[in-house]
Structure formats: C-alpha cells, structure tokens
Amino acid sequence: MVWFKRLLGVCVALLVGCVGCGHNYVLNQPIYAHNQVIYRTFHADTNFTADERAALLQATQEWRDFTVGKVEISLIFDIDDNNRNSYLGIDKQLLLRSNSRVAAIIAADEDIRRRDPDSYALGLFSPDGGSYGYPTIFIVMDRIDDMKTLRLTAEHEMGHSFSLGHLRLDEVGIMFHSVGISDCFTHADARVFCSIYGCHPEDLKTCF
Helix, strand or coil: CHHHHHHHHHCCECCCCCCCCCCCCCCCCCCCCCCCCEEEEEEEECCCCHHHHHHHHHHHHHHHHHCCCCEEEEEEEEECCCCHHHHCCCCCCEEEEECCCCHHHHHHHHHHHHHCCCCCCCEEEECCCHHHCCCEEEEEHHHCCCHHHHHHHHHHHHHHHCCCCCCCCCCCCCCCCECCCCCCCCHHHHHHHHHHHCCCHHHCCCCC
C-alpha cells in the first residue's frame, strides 16, 4: 500500500470530479448491445504538430485494440480554434487543443487543488464545451511535455466521451483519475467499459 501512495503522490491529476464525465453522458446514441461497433469522429485542432497528431492517432489505435474492434475512432484535423466558422457542419464531436486559460480548465484546476494543492488538469471532457457549444475534449498542451503523456491523456478523456467514469481508488488503469498509474488498458478499464456496453471484460484485450 505504501508503494501505491508514493506512486499516486508523484502522478499529475488528470481530473477529479469531472462534471458530466461519467455514466450520465451519452452522445446522441443509445447504450450499445454486445458486438455492436461504437463509431466516433473527433474533429481535431489543426494546430497539433506532426508528433502530437501521431500520439493522438496512437491513442485511437489503443482504443481499437483494447476493445477488439468494438470502438472505431476517426480523427479529422480540420478545426481552427481561432476561426469559429470552421465548426460549421461538424457532427457534434471535437478534440481541441487548449491552454490553461480555458474557463473549463480553470474550474477543473480549482476542484483538483482543493484535494491536492500540487495537482492540475492535463485534460478535460466537457459535454457542451462551454462557449464552444459542442461536446469537447480539451487537451492542455502547455502542460504536456512528452508524447506518452499526451497519448495517455487523450485515451483517458476519450473514455469519458464514451461515458466511462473513473476507476476506484484501489484499481489501476487508463481510467484512473491520475495519469501515470498505468500506461495500458487493464481489466479494471474493461470492467467499466463492459458495464456500459454489455460486453464481457474477459473478451477485451488488456495488459493485466
């Protein structure tokens, strides 16, 4: 237990108490039955660099591998965060580059720091995107120094967009509330996913 507390202490919080990030949110779709494929299209900020795009694409592949094809995610880098006209005609799903000045991130930071003064948000899923008006994954790029952290943050927030909540404090996985606890999907993640989508955790591909 001591090793777990030490590990938890050095991890940076992704988000604690994310409003709308649990089972209450389903994007214009019913709960899926066993063996149905869940399709998502994320329209992403064109400001992501080539390396950042590769990390985000790897996150979508990890989701595909984890769910053994039950999830199919497409990334389209066609949103200009400085041009609201670029949002016209999209299908209500976004992945946006962000910074710490976005109101939703500021609110998340305040919530997190009430629990741990040294932690802050790296990412956030917002069902309405605040002033954007679209379901939005915010990635706080000015706080992310390496592509592994970006991938893990994206995987976690994508999980929230699929209605997954956080794991229990005694569990390890991508959907734990802090990044760095696990760098792969675990049986705990499978349990949460299958509790929503009607599959069997043993049917998914986990690292342990």
